[in-house]
Amino acid sequence: xxxxxxxxxxxxxxxxxxxxxxxxxxxxxxxxxxxxxxxxxxxxxxxxxxxxxxxxxxxxxxxxxxxxxxxxxxxxxxxxxxxxxxxxxxxxxxxxxxxxxxxxxxxxxxxx
Amino acid sequence: xxxxxxxxxxxxxxxxxxxxxxxxxxxxxxxxxxxxxxxxxxxxxxxxxxxxxxxxxxxxxxxxxxxxxxxxxxxxxxxxxxxxxxxxxxxxxxxxxxxxxxxxxxxxxxx
Numbered sequence: 001x002x003x004x005x006x007x008x009x010x011x012x013x014x015x016x017x018x019x020x021x022x023x024x025x026x027x028x029x030x031x032x033x034x035x036x037x038x039x040x041x042x043x044x045x046x047x048x049x050x051x052x053x054x055x056x057x058x059x060x061x062x063x064x065x066x067x068x069x070x071x072x073x074x075x076x077x078x079x080x081x082x083x084x085x086x087x088x089x090x091x092x093x094x095x096x097x098x099x100x101x102x103x104x105x106x107x108x109x110x111x112x
Numbered sequence: 113x114x115x116x117x118x119x120x121x122x123x124x125x126x127x128x129x130x131x132x133x134x135x136x137x138x139x140x141x142x143x144x145x146x147x148x149x150x151x152x153x154x155x156x157x158x159x160x161x162x163x164x165x166x167x168x169x170x171x172x173x174x175x176x177x178x179x180x181x182x183x184x185x186x187x188x189x190x191x192x193x194x195x196x197x198x199x200x201x202x203x204x205x206x207x208x209x210x211x212x213x214x215x216x217x218x219x220x221x222x223x
Contacts, residue, residue, distance in 0.1 A: 043214040102154035
């Protein structure tokens with residue numbers, strides 16, 4: 001089945017850039033997603049990228065996709081304390097069905 | 113209305129109780145989902161409804177019973193749950209395959 005991996009923790013200082021990494025195994029994935037989850041809350045869709053793109057930028061967020069290495073990253077510029085949360089990458093199911101397979105999540109801590 | 117709502121926010125139930133979780137969206141999305149999220153783990157898909165028909169059941173035990181009475185509502189009926197079923201239950205909806213929008217979740221505790 002799908003296997004999506006992330007490092008568990010990341011700490012950055014306020015104002016620095018954060019880079020959260022994700023590796024996946026399903027080369028047929030068509031869409032890859034980044035979600036943010038704050039404590040006790042649901043998941044907020046931050047951005048997604050189609051597999052024929054290698055970069056997508058949306059305000060402070062930059063997504064980079066390396067299809068050859070099956071590596072996805074999320075860069076947050078000028079990280080703020082409000083960015084502290086768990087970040088999940090996810091890939092859409094191989095069969096094209098509407099199911100998402102989530103990574104293990106990276107807990108981002110922003111130090112004031 | 114641009115959000116997915118879920119009720120109740122918290123639920124505590126005994127193993128012999130019957131309860132239901134409710135999810136609602138008025139964005140015209142035709143696909144709706146139930147996910148289960150244990151503490152410190154990623155969400156795991158349980159069910160997918162597409163155009164009000166069950167399209168995916170990820171081998172979920174029968175003590176969880178989904179229902180989609182109309183295109184805006186999704187229920188999850190719970191009966192004879194076990195303590196290990198305690199988790200955050202997340203509902204999501206999508207207008208098409210590309211994006212899923214999640215509700216805030218129901219935190220379920222089974223005693």
